Amino acid sequence: MRLQREKHHLRMNEMLEHYYSQASQLPVEVRGQVEKAWNGQAVILYAYVDLNPQFKSQEQWLVLGAKEIAYVKRDGESYTFKYIDRKLITGVQEIPGLSYTRLVLLSGDIEAPHLVLRYSHRQRRAVSNIAFVLDQQAGNKSFNGETSNKVSSDEIYQESMLHSIKEAQASVAKNKFAVVFRLLSYLAPYKLSVAIGMGGALLMTAMALLPPFITGYLIDSVIKPFQTGAMSYEEAIQISIYTIAGLALTYIFREFFAYLRLSKMAYLGEYVAKDLRDHVYSHLQKLSLNYFSSKQTGSIISRVGSDTDRIWDFIAFGVVEVTTSIIMLIGLGSVLLYLDWRLGLLVVVPLPLILYMIFRHGEKMQSLFLRAWRKWSALTDCLSDTIPGIKVVKAFNREEYEVSRFEKRNDSVLGEFNRIHKAWTSFWPLLMLSIQAIILSVWIFGVPRVLSPGEEVTALSAGTFVSFVLYLTMFIQPIEIIGQMARMVNRATSSAHRVFEVLDTKPQIKDQGSAVKLEPVEGRVEFKQVSFSYDGVRQTLKAVSFDVSPGEMIGLVGPSGSGKTTLVNLLARFFDVGSGQILVDGVDLRDLESGHYRKQLGMVLQDPYLFHGTILENIRYAKPEASLDEIIQAAKAANAHDFIIKLPQAYDTMVGERGHTLSGGERQRLSIARAILVDPRILILDEATSAVDSETEKKIQDALDTLCKGRTVFAIAHRLSTLTAADRLLVMKDGRLVETGSHEELLRIEGGVYRKLFETQQRLSGSQFLRE
Amino acid sequence: MLGQDANKRRVRIVSSPENKVSLRRSESGLLLFKKAGEEEISVSVQLCFPWSGADRFLSLKNSDLKEVHLVSNLMDLDHDSRDALLKTMLEEQFVFEVIDVYDVREEFELRVWNVRTTFGDRDFQTPLNSWPRELGSGSLLVKDVNGDVYLIRDLKALSKKAQEKVWAFLDE
Ligand SMILES: Nc1ncnc2c1ncn2[C@@H]1O[C@H](COP(=O)(O)OP(=O)(O)O)[C@@H](O)[C@H]1O
Ligand SMILES: [Mg+2]
Numbered sequence: 001m002r003l004q005r006e007k008h009h010l011r012m013n014e015m016l017e018h019y020y021s022q023a024s025q026l027p028v029e030v031r032g033q034v035e036k037a038w039n040g041q042a043v044i045l046y047a048y049v050d051l052n053p054q055f056k057s058q059e060q061w062l063v064l065g066a067k068e069i070a071y072v073k074r075d076g077e078s079y080t081f082k083y084i085d086r087k088l089i090t091g092v093q094e095i096p097g098l099s100y101t102r103l104v105l106l107s108g109d110i111e112a113p114h115l116v117l118r119y120s121h122r123q124r125r126a127v128s129n130i131a132f133v134l135d136q137q138a139g140n141k142s143f144n145g146e147t148s149n150k151v152s153s154d155e156i157y158q159e160s161m162l163h164s165i166k167e168a169q170a171s172v173a174k175n176k177f178a179v180v181f182r183l184l185s186y187l188a189p190y191k192l193s194v195a196i197g198m199g200g201a202l203l204m205t206a207m208a209l210l211p212p213f214i215t216g217y218l219i220d221s222v223i224k225p226f227q228t229g230a231m232s233y234e235e236a237i238q239i240s241i242y243t244i245a246g247l248a249l250t251y252i253f254r255e256f257f258a259y260l261r262l263s264k265m266a267y268l269g270e271y272v273a274k275d276l277r278d279h280v281y282s283h284l285q286k287l288s289l290n291y292f293s294s295k296q297t298g299s300i301i302s303r304v305g306s307d308t309d310r311i312w313d314f315i316a317f318g319v320v321e322v323t324t325s326i327i328m329l330i331g332l333g334s335v336l337l338y339l340d341w342r343l344g345l346l347v348v349v350p351l352p353l354i355l356y357m358i359f360r361h362g363e364k365m366q367s368l369f370l371r372a373w374r375k376w377s378a379l380t381d382c383l384s385d386t387i388p389g390i391k392v393v394k395a396f397n398r399e400e401y402e403v404s405r406f407e408k409r410n411d412s413v414l415g416e417f418n419r420i421h422k423a424w425t426s427f428w429p430l431l432m433l434s435i436q437a438i439i440l441s442v443w444i445f446g447v448p449r450v451l452s453p454g455e456e457v458t459a460l461s462a463g464t465f466v467s468f469v470l471y472l473t474m475f476i477q478p479i480e481i482i483g484q485m486a487r488m489v490n491r492a493t494s495s496a497h498r499v500f501e502v503l504d505t506k507p508q509i510k511d512q513g514s515a516v517k518l519e520p521v522e523g524r525v526e527f528k529q530v531s532f533s534y535d536g537v538r539q540t541l542k543a544v545s546f547d548v549s550p551g552e553m554i555g556l557v558g559p560s561g562s563g564k565t566t567l568v569n570l571l572a573r574f575f576d577v578g579s580g581q582i583l584v585d586g587v588d589l590r591d592l593e594s595g596h597y598r599k600q601l602g603m604v605l606q607d608p609y610l611f612h613g614t615i616l617e618n619i620r621y622a623k624p625e626a627s628l629d630e631i632i633q634a635a636k637a638a639n640a641h642d643f644i645i646k647l648p649q650a651y652d653t654m655v656g657e658r659g660h661t662l663s664g665g666e667r668q669r670l671s672i673a674r675a676i677l678v679d680p681r682i683l684i685l686d687e688a689t690s691a692v693d694s695e696t697e698k699k700i701q702d703a704l705d706t707l708c709k710g711r712t713v714f715a716i717a718h719r720l721s722t723l724t725a726a727d728r729l730l731v732m733k734d735g736r737l738v739e740t741g742s743h744e745e746l747l748r749i750e751g752g753v754y755r756k757l758f759e760t761q762q763r764l765s766g767s768q769f770l771r772e
Numbered sequence: 773m774l775g776q777d778a779n780k781r782r783v784r785i786v787s788s789p790e791n792k793v794s795l796r797r798s799e800s801g802l803l804l805f806k807k808a809g810e811e812e813i814s815v816s817v818q819l820c821f822p823w824s825g826a827d828r829f830l831s832l833k834n835s836d837l838k839e840v841h842l843v844s845n846l847m848d849l850d851h852d853s854r855d856a857l858l859k860t861m862l863e864e865q866f867v868f869e870v871i872d873v874y875d876v877r878e879e880f881e882l883r884v885w886n887v888r889t890t891f892g893d894r895d896f897q898t899p900l901n902s903w904p905r906e907l908g909s910g911s912l913l914v915k916d917v918n919g920d921v922y923l924i925r926d927l928k929a930l931s932k933k934a935q936e937k938v939w940a941f942l943d944e
Contacts (some may be wrong), residue, residue, distance in 0.1 A: 019895060019897060020895060051866075056891065057891050083823065095835070095837075097863070097866060098864060099866055099919075099920045099922075100866050102816070105816070111798050111800075113800055116800045116801060116937065120918070121920045122793075124920040164917040164919075165897060167917070168897070168917050169880055169881035319782070368940075370941075371940045371941075374941065377901065494881075497881070498881065500881075578922055
């Protein structure tokens with residue numbers, strides 16, 4: 001498949017030019033000059049800057065070297081260069097405006113910064129990469145500026161530029177035909193079936209051409225000679241019987257070939273669709289969380305479901321129908337010209353015109369469909385807004401407003417659909433009328449020739465004329481099919497593209513070839529200058545460093561949005577660090593075999609997810625081989641056993657979507673049981689108790705205490721009181737680790753973040769007491 | 773409860789007239805903000821209602837994007853400060869103004885726009901299921917995959933052909 005990808009897709013530099021018409025790399029001339037000024041030291045990173053101070057388009061480049069940065073500006077035909085020593089930059093500001101960002105390289109003097117740059121958001125990621133390095137250096141004097149880039153500056157630049165596009169669409173096919181060809185390549189394993197199916201279709205078409213011919217023959221060579229007395233009754237009957245038998249045979253063969261074609265292609269389509277579904281689903285499971293957060297769940301689900309179904313439709317019927325229709329048209333045209341070239345031309349010449357009319361009509365319908373789609377989605381938005389939010393609607397007494405909003409949108413949907421109906425209902429009868437006109441003209445020109453005396457050159461036999469007329473009626477169906485071809489191909493290619501897109505997305509978390517297995521994980525965790533960004537622009541974690549010994553229990557605290565969840569997500573390797581390193585037992589996480597590592601990792605999340613299935617299956621999820629004994633032990637340890645046996649079907653109760661609804665605390669305890677069962681070496685508790693009342697919290701807390709013994713634990717809690725058991729607290733704020741120490745130590749810090757948090761909570765719980 | 777009271781008091785102090793603020797533009801085009809008794813800092817302007825009330829409620833943010841001052845009415849500022857603020861505001865409101873639409877087409881998962889802006893010719897992309905936004909007064913706003921904003925200020929002023937291209941995205 002690798003090779004195919006190369007063949008059918010644009011490469012990154014082509015994509016950049018295709019989408020942005022922007023230079024796909026630093027101009028050679030600029031790179032040469034800059035590297036010469038730097039005595040041959042290589043460019044580390046660079047970015048394009050597209051706005052000048054007057055907010056007009058001007059080519060500028062920001063180039064990062066080991067010691068300096070270069071600001072390059074194009075004036076007319078030449079470039080001007082400005083070099084700034086990186087050590088002199090005291091800070092970096094990136095300030096987003098409505099459609100541009102301003103980058104300021106500070107100098108310590110607010111009046112005279114080193115550089116002020118403006119660029120559209122499109123350039124933001126690439127510039128941000130440079131800003132990040134400069135910012136790190138400004139905040140950390142010992143920073144040596146070395147970046148461990150294994151990737152070339154060109155690749156980083158191209159990746160950054162195309163990131164948003166790839167998020168919307170991971171791969172870019174060269175064109176529709178490339179997608180169709182790729183789709184057809186899935187037929188390769190089924191060559192024989194395809195050959196039989198296509199052969200059947202062709203023979204079927206050929207058979208369909210026979211009956212009118214035979215009819216003409218019967219009239220000219222049997223009926224007419226008999227009527228003029230040139231043939232005896234017996235002879236005529238004899239030939240007629242043979243002819244009719246021949247006719248019957250063509251019908252039988254035709255349907256036999258139809259059967260061959262339909263059955264072969266229908267099965268084939270199913271196989272291809274199944275292959276695709278399997279591929280897509282197993283590939284989805286490999287993809288990183290990033291992929292899932294950048295797409296709507298519905299859109300991912302439809303790729304496995306309805307998109308593969310459309311592909312089946314296309315392969316089973318579309319491909320064959322279109323080919324046979326084209327062959328049919330060509331066949332009919334040739335037969336007509338062969339039978340009588342004068343009348344034939346009458347039919348064949350207007351044909352392209354009719355096809356063109358259909359094509360134009362399709363174009364017009366596209367823009368109507370687009371409008372209708374937009375109005376329709378406004379209507380469904382209304383639904384998906386208010387149905388889940390129905391409580392709010394009722395609470396604020398906005399039912400009437402919502403009803404009238406819906407009606408308004410519904411009206412405009414109706415308007416659009418009416419527009420569509422008006423367009424096609426007036427088009428097709430008109431088109432049919434023009435086809436009838438052609439048929440009529442065949443009669444007008446043909447009948448006088450049939451009636452003319454036989455010795456004239458333009459004379460036409462009655463039989464030829466009849467078969468001609470019969471052939472004419474066969475024109476309509478293929479024309480209709482070809483008319484719909486554009487739409488069918490569009491639908492199939494966009495479905496196929498969506499499916500291929502999933503297949504072409506590379507998992508971001510990938511194990512090295514020489515991945516290490518830790519057996520068992522001891523649980524020493526080190527963060528070394530870890531930075532991370534979800535979007536490549538805003539740093540969510542900034543140079544976080546700490547050490548945790550095996551068996552230590554760490555409490556992570558800090559205001560919401562400070563990056564606690566992000567930190568543990570990195571530890572679970574849902575994402576890879578942006579820069580810096582995470583070591584577990586001294587091994588870089590990226591060198592570990594991720595599956596094996598995650599098996600020794602337990603996570604209890606704030607909103608635990610239960611799959612559709614029984615309680616037993618849910619607890620057993622991570623360890624399918626667990627015995628019933630173990631399950632009960634785990635459930636007891638999680639304080640879940642008691643509520644489970646109150647349910648009439650106990651451990652066999654169905655839960656999850658459409659199943660028995662459990663309360664937040666109950667689901668929480670099930671997920672704790674699930675974690676206990678795998679006996680993890682490193683345990684992550686992310687606000688595991690924040691969504692429950694205090695009595696349930698007590699039960700969960702007890703369960704957790706059992707669970708935490710003898711493991712390395714990272715516990716995130718909103719209520720600081722739940723972290724009393726922690727050996728050490730790490731305090732996060734705005735993505736930085738700002739304080740560490742025990743509860744008492746942290747309280748002693750005047751004006752400390754922890755102390756403030758603690759005091760606020762004390763006050764809150766105090767006022768709660770007053771209320772109660 | 774005590775905390776809330778303290779907050780209220782702070783709010784009152786900020787909006788009192790004796791608490792003087794002034795703004796000026798530095799040579800490099802940064803907006804510098806000074807509050808009596810505090811150090812001068814560079815700020816950016818955030819319109820609270822960019823499309824529904826652009827000349828009121830301007831939030832001044834420091835480099836951490838935290839608000840340092842809310843200008844609820846430009847008239848509250850002295851003349852020079854107002855000038856400086858307006859100039860910066862116009863800049864920060866920079867969007868690509870579309871003056872012609874050559875083509876809008878679908879390429880698989882993306883809608884590709886091929887337009888002419890006051891900035892020059894430009895191609896941009898939006899996801900298929902994200903629609904332009906019609907602002908009253910006959911303007912159309914399109915946000916691309918990168919977050920760049922394209923504004924057709926006056927639909928009627930577009931050429932007939934361009935109007936046809938965007939027709940599918942209009943309410944009427
Ligand atoms: N998947 C995500 N994509 C983009 N930004 C995210 C994502 N998850 C969290 N963030 C952002 O990262 C920051 C830190 O979030 P998080 O780690 O969840 O904080 P906490 O757990 O401390 O409340 C927040 O500003 C949040 O908006
Ligand atoms: Mg969180």
